Amino acid sequence: MAVLVIADHDGAHLRDTTHKTVTAAKALSGEVDVLVYGDGAQGVADAAAKIDGVRKVLLSQSAGLKAEIAEDVAALINGLAGGYDAVAIPASASGKNFAPRVAALLDVSLLSDVIEVVDANTFVRPIYAGNALETVQTSEAKKVLTVRTTAFRAAGEGGSAAVETVAAPAAADGTRFIGEEKVVSDRPELGAAKIVVSGGRALGSAEEFKAVIDPLADKLGAAVGASRAAVDAGYAPNDYQVGQTGKVVAPGLYIAVGISGAIQHLAGMKDSKVIVAINKDPEAPIFSIADYGLVEDYKTAIPALMGALG
Amino acid sequence: MKILVPVKRVLDYNVKVRVKADQSGVDLSNVKMSMNPFDEIAVEEATRLKEKGVATEIVAVSIGPAQAKDTIITALTIGADRGILIQTDVDVEPLAVAKLLKAVVEQENPDLVIMGKQAIDGDNNATGQMLSTLLGWPQATFASKVVVENGEAQVTREVDGGLQTLVVKLPAVVTTDLRLNEPRYASLPNIMKAKKKPLDMKTVADYGVDVTPRLKVVRVTEPPKRGAGVKVKDAAELVASLKSAGVL
Ligand SMILES: Cc1cc2nc3c(=O)[nH]c(=O)nc-3n(C[C@H](O)[C@H](O)[C@H](O)COP(=O)(O)OP(=O)(O)OC[C@H]3O[C@@H](n4cnc5c(N)ncnc54)[C@H](O)[C@@H]3O)c2cc1C
Numbered sequence: 397m398a399v400l401v402i403a404d405h406d407g408a409h410l411r412d413t414t415h416k417t418v419t420a421a422k423a424l425s426g427e428v429d430v431l432v433y434g435d436g437a438q439g440v441a442d443a444a445a446k447i448d449g450v451r452k453v454l455l456s457q458s459a460g461l462k463a464e465i466a467e468d469v470a471a472l473i474n475g476l477a478g479g480y481d482a483v484a485i486p487a488s489a490s491g492k493n494f495a496p497r498v499a500a501l502l503d504v505s506l507l508s509d510v511i512e513v514v515d516a517n518t519f520v521r522p523i524y525a526g527n528a529l530e531t532v533q534t535s536e537a538k539k540v541l542t543v544r545t546t547a548f549r550a551a552g553e554g555g556s557a558a559v560e561t562v563a564a565p566a567a568a569d570g571t572r573f574i575g576e577e578k579v580v581s582d583r584p585e586l587g588a589a590k591i592v593v594s595g596g597r598a599l600g601s602a603e604e605f606k607a608v609i610d611p612l613a614d615k616l617g618a619a620v621g622a623s624r625a626a627v628d629a630g631y632a633p634n635d636y637q638v639g640q641t642g643k644v645v646a647p648g649l650y651i652a653v654g655i656s657g658a659i660q661h662l663a664g665m666k667d668s669k670v671i672v673a674i675n676k677d678p679e680a681p682i683f684s685i686a687d688y689g690l691v692e693d694y695k696t697a698i699p700a701l702m703g704a705l706g
Numbered sequence: 707m708k709i710l711v712p713v714k715r716v717l718d719y720n721v722k723v724r725v726k727a728d729q730s731g732v733d734l735s736n737v738k739m740s741m742n743p744f745d746e747i748a749v750e751e752a753t754r755l756k757e758k759g760v761a762t763e764i765v766a767v768s769i770g771p772a773q774a775k776d777t778i779i780t781a782l783t784i785g786a787d788r789g790i791l792i793q794t795d796v797d798v799e800p801l802a803v804a805k806l807l808k809a810v811v812e813q814e815n816p817d818l819v820i821m822g823k824q825a826i827d828g829d830n831n832a833t834g835q836m837l838s839t840l841l842g843w844p845q846a847t848f849a850s851k852v853v854v855e856n857g858e859a860q861v862t863r864e865v866d867g868g869l870q871t872l873v874v875k876l877p878a879v880v881t882t883d884l885r886l887n888e889p890r891y892a893s894l895p896n897i898m899k900a901k902k903k904p905l906d907m908k909t910v911a912d913y914g915v916d917v918t919p920r921l922k923v924v925r926v927t928e929p930p931k932r933g934a935g936v937k938v939k940d941a942a943e944l945v946a947s948l949k950s951a952g953v954l
């Protein structure tokens with residue numbers, strides 16, 4: 397039983413969500429290959445080859461693959477799937493975009509957001525915003541899963557797999573890539589950061605969000621997150637949204653500032669190791685899951701916190 | 707131009723989820739059910755396209771129990787012109803939903819399917835991508851802006867790291883993200899009008915699709931609970947606590 401892991405990267409750097417997906421794949425099989433797709437991604441493939449326990453790395457490059465056109469990525473994986481019993485995909489926005497296509501091409505179910513591999517046919521996944529955990533068993537010949545990477549440890553380094561080139565599929569003719577606007581930041585990525593500082597509706601404006609949340613994050617070397625309310629109101633970019641329908645994070649420390657703690661938000665951060673809530677309402681639901689709660693207006697609490705951090 | 711909007715009946719997003727004691731699933735008896743919020747956004751978007759004169763007809767389709775009729779009526783209230791309910795008591799999985807929707811598409815020949823990115827019960831985020839694959843139509847998922855002109859849709863998508871813009875040739879499948887629009891409130895006259903709009907009742911057998919679940923649900927359990935924390939009196943105590951917990 398061999399597993400194909402699809403690498404997650406930003407074009408230049410391999411994300412450690414790939415290492416975590418390798419760990420999930422190893423629970424299925426000892427034969428784990430990694431596929432890197434993109435353009436100019438040789439460095440990423442070389443990095444993937446160093447992941448401990450990887451048998452070989454496949455590298456496929458084209459403009460459509462670089463733009464992560466779902467049709468192209470799924471066609472590539474479908475072409476390789478014959479050699480594998482399972483395909484494991486990090487559950488990023490990109491992975492969620494093409495994974496169901498791979499399953500449909502193979503006429504099998506998608507096992508989405510897997511948090512535990514019980515055995516080769518049995519998987520645990522959260523449903524209802526993580527308010528329930530479903531254990532499902534499949535008897536399908538091939539498995540296609542997206543992996544909730546926060547639930548798995550990262551595989552180590554030390555491998556020396558060979559990198560093989562694979563031809564890119566023909567570009568999908570119904571789709572044209574027009575452009576992208578990516579948020580550039582020197583801070584750690586939300587999904588990888590050890591500390592996350594998130595702001596909510598309480599911040600009231602984009603300027604205030606920047607003036608309050610950013611300096612605290614910078615002082616702590618943290619990534620910045622936000623609630624849906626803050627993103628909807630334009631205080632923070634869409635990519636910052638933590639929750640059921642945004643990013644799922646599980647850092648060592650999560651600091652929620654002016655966030656009430658709706659279940660949809662909790663779904664994205666309740667597996668953090670230590671949770672801090674700063675909210676002026678002592679009844680806010682966020683306090684029911686916070687390890688440390690500070691009932692105070694953020695306008696006085698955050699400057700005091702900055703001071704106490706020195 | 708005709709738009710098809712699949713809508714799912716789900717546990718209302720405000721309702722507390724209760725796992726059944728026998729671990730067979732989530733308790734859905736006597737609780738408020740509503741249209742999946744992402745599908746409301748999809749119906750709203752279709753309605754705006756109709757109001758702009760881009761679309762001429764909106765068909766809402768739901769696969770579910772008899773009560774999913776209410777979900778279709780909600781769609782008709784927002785602005786859909788007619789509804790199709792494919793009635794079944796089976797909990798139909800995304801791949802089978804996609805197959806049923808493909809059969810509906812082949813009968814209805816819409817130019818665009820707009821649907822939710824994710825149903826908030828199963829949280830699969832799969833059906834739209836699967837439907838696009840089965841139809842061989844382009845997909846544009848997680849849309850925060852849709853502009854339809856000249857037989858194409860320009861879609862701004864919420865992706866890792868920011869936004870991406872694609873142009874897809876119609877017919878295509880678009881799935882909605884939260885920022886696409888804010889659905890309108892139902893007005894009383896529209897509720898009255900909706901009740902008079904046509905609603906076709908169908909069965910799974912009408913489409914010849916096998917909806918037998920492929921996945922066996924072994925058990926459904928509650929997630930581990932976090933232990934109750936403590937309240938700190940000020941920022942200084944917070945920092946001291948975090949230092950002694952070893953996270954700073
Ligand atoms: C389909 C669907 C999907 C969703 N997905 C997500 C998701 O992925 N992520 C997400 O976050 N939400 C999501 N939501 C939204 C969610 O239900 C809540 O509406 C949202 O999380 C609320 O954001 P908030 O806590 O910032 O705002 P609010 O609930 O308005 O809370 C603001 C908090 O700030 C506090 N406050 C106000 N002023 C101050 C002050 N000066 N100092 C300190 N505290 C103050 C208040 O006491 C309050 O608790 C989703 C909803 C739906 C329907």
Ligand SMILES: Nc1ncnc2c1ncn2[C@@H]1O[C@H](COP(=O)(O)O)[C@@H](O)[C@H]1O
Nearest residue numbers: 712713769821822824825830831832833
């Ligand atoms: N039973 C159903 N009836 C109608 N539409 C559905 C059904 N299940 C899923 N969908 C559509 O598919 C989208 C994604 O659902 P899912 O893949 O289950 O997360 C939903 O937002 C709906 O638009």
